[in-house]
Amino acid sequence: MCDTFLRGPRGVITSPNYPVQYDNNAYCQWVITALNPAKVGQDGAGGTLVLFRDIWCFWGLMIIWGPWQVIKLTFEEFELERGYDTLTVGDGGQVGDQKSVLYVLTGTTVPDLIVSTQHQMWLLFQTDSVSNLLGFKASYEEIEQGSCGDPGVPAFGRREGSSFGHGDTLRFHCQPAFELKGQPSITCQKSSQWSAQKPVCVCK
Numbered sequence: 222m223c224d225t226f227l228r229g230p231r232g233v234i235t236s237p238n239y240p241v242q243y244d245n246n247a248y249c250q251w252v253i254t255a256l257n258p259a260k261v262g263q264d265g266a267g268g269t270l271v272l273f274r275d276i277w278c279f280w281g282l283m284i285i286w287g288p289w290q291v292i293k294l295t296f297e298e299f300e301l302e303r304g305y306d307t308l309t310v311g312d313g314g315q316v317g318d319q320k321s322v323l324y325v326l327t328g329t330t331v332p333d334l335i336v337s338t339q340h341q342m343w344l345l346f347q348t349d350s351v352s353n354l355l356g357f358k359a360s361y362e363e364i365e366q367g368s369c370g371d372p373g374v375p376a377f378g379r380r381e382g383s384s385f386g387h388g389d390t391l392r393f394h395c396q397p398a399f400e401l402k403g404q405p406s407i408t409c410q411k412s413s414q415w416s417a418q419k420p421v422c423v424c425k
């Protein structure tokens with residue numbers, strides 16, 4: 222249960238015992254690897270091998286160098302003892318490697334989605350010896366590199382823009398009886414993270 226290797230294209234990860242409280246002194250690791258092997262190379266970079274027929278009707282092989290698949294992680298529930306129980310999320314397949322850490326998550330705010338830059342993502346869940354909460358539930362999905370993934374639309378709001386690639390901007394608006402809390406526009410950064418969380422629409 223605690224040391225798990227997962228493959229794409231999508232799936233769900235939960236803390237142990239979920240939806241019951243996690244254990245003390247937990248140490249759990251997950252590595253998620255993109256499924257689409259044609260697009261995955263040695264370093265995460267790679268090409269797709271395509272069989273084609275040329276104008277003389279000969280068969281040929283062609284490599285299309287294009288975006289590779291990366292992992293997008295979306296949290297649905299998140300409740301960890303602040304500061305003492307943590308979920309560390311990293312880029313690549315080396316669990317615990319300090320250089321590849323993307324986020325160290327703790328507390329009870331549901332984190333925004335996280336996108337890896339490589340074809341693998343690792344997660345490490347560590348808890349101390351006292352006090353345990355509900356834990357977390359997250360879903361993962363393989364998406365094309367160069368994108369930030371779909372952040373969704375706020376409840377009681379709408380979105381302008383439907384491209385999630387690097388440099389793309391989304392604008393949000395709320396229905397008349399609601400006001401926008403947070404950033405009205407977010408941009409997909411080169412790191413494959415949105416510049417801010419998507420805003421929420423709250424009653425005026």
Ligand SMILES: [Ca+2]
Pocket residue numbers: 302305306348349350351352353
């Ligand atoms: Ca604890």
